[in-house]
Amino acid sequence: PPQEATPETGFDASLANADTDLAALARRLAAPEAPRAVSLLLSGPPGTGKSAFARDLAHRLGLAPLVKRASDLLSRWVGGSEQAIAAAFQEAAEEGRFLILDEADGLLADRRGAAQSWEVTQVNELLTWMEHHPLPFACTTNLPERLDPACLRRFLVKIRFDALRPDQAAAAFRRFFGLAAPAGLGDLPPLVPADFALVARKAGLVGAAGDAAALLRLLAEEAGMRPGAAAPVGFRPRD
The missing domain is CATH 3.40.50.300 (P-loop containing nucleotide triphosphate hydrolases)
Structure with missing residues (x-):
């Protein structure tokens, strides 16, 4: 190339x-x-x-x-x-x-x-x-x-x-999307900067820009496709 x-x-x-x-x-x-x-x-x-x-x-x-x-x-x-x-x-x-x-x-x-x-x-x-x-x-x-x-x-x-630490993932969400990180971000498998860059490009194409829930779903898709991806260890109390 x-x-x-x-x-x-x-x-x-x-x-x-x-x-x-x-x-x-x-x-x-x-x-x-x-x-x-x-x-x-x-x-x-x-x-x-x-x-x-x-x-x-x-x-x-x-x-x-x-x-x-x-x-x-x-x-x-x-x-x-x-x-x-x-x-x-x-x-x-x-x-x-x-x-x-x-x-x-x-x-x-x-x-x-x-x-x-x-x-x-x-x-x-x-x-x-x-x-x-x-x-x-x-x-x-x-x-x-x-x-x-x-x-x-x-x-x-x-x-x-x-992969990004939770605080870095939240900062990346703000930087790439201009939005506060949603609570569900911490439930996703470990994320990397490339995930945010790719989703930022994809968001405009699928009409998800500015929609935190839609962006979260796109991030989950990217993270889930990575070999060995797994959700963070631990549990969340029920609402």
Whole structure:
């Protein structure tokens, strides 16, 4: 797919449930004395803001993002993936761009379970470039448990993203829909920022904008389609 021509907009660190203070981290990395060769691993469920944060961080550092998905780099030909990986890092270094490798578990799979030699050489190639790349770059993954342990040790910064906390979900409802969060919001399965963004787009199409009950139903549909979705633990007293 074509590269994005415009900067990522709308990322709000207060709506990202990460185990790291993202705003503080961005400030430290943007400081003049901060090192440039910084590698970040962003993991967590889909829609939690991993890629959006990486793009936002790139612009805060004054670098244009260069996004590559695993499917862009994987090749059916022997040696092709290694060449594509090398070319991506070379392009980022030569053009001074912030490389973002999405779906990195497809590139950094645990070598202990490799059935083919290219599965090992592919990971080795990426590890080599990670160690020598002069600019910051980030890898995102929904499946960190599939990554090679040696790869995990190579990342200088590791950040876990999770579904929104109840207070964040309420804030997201206000931000995306301009309405106070209804009481039933807390009864839904865990929500992610992408759920609100998608429902905000869908609401205008189906005539649900401004209708809190209808928006809640749309959010429930989105959350319910996520694999492993479950309602919060606990109970509500009867009215």
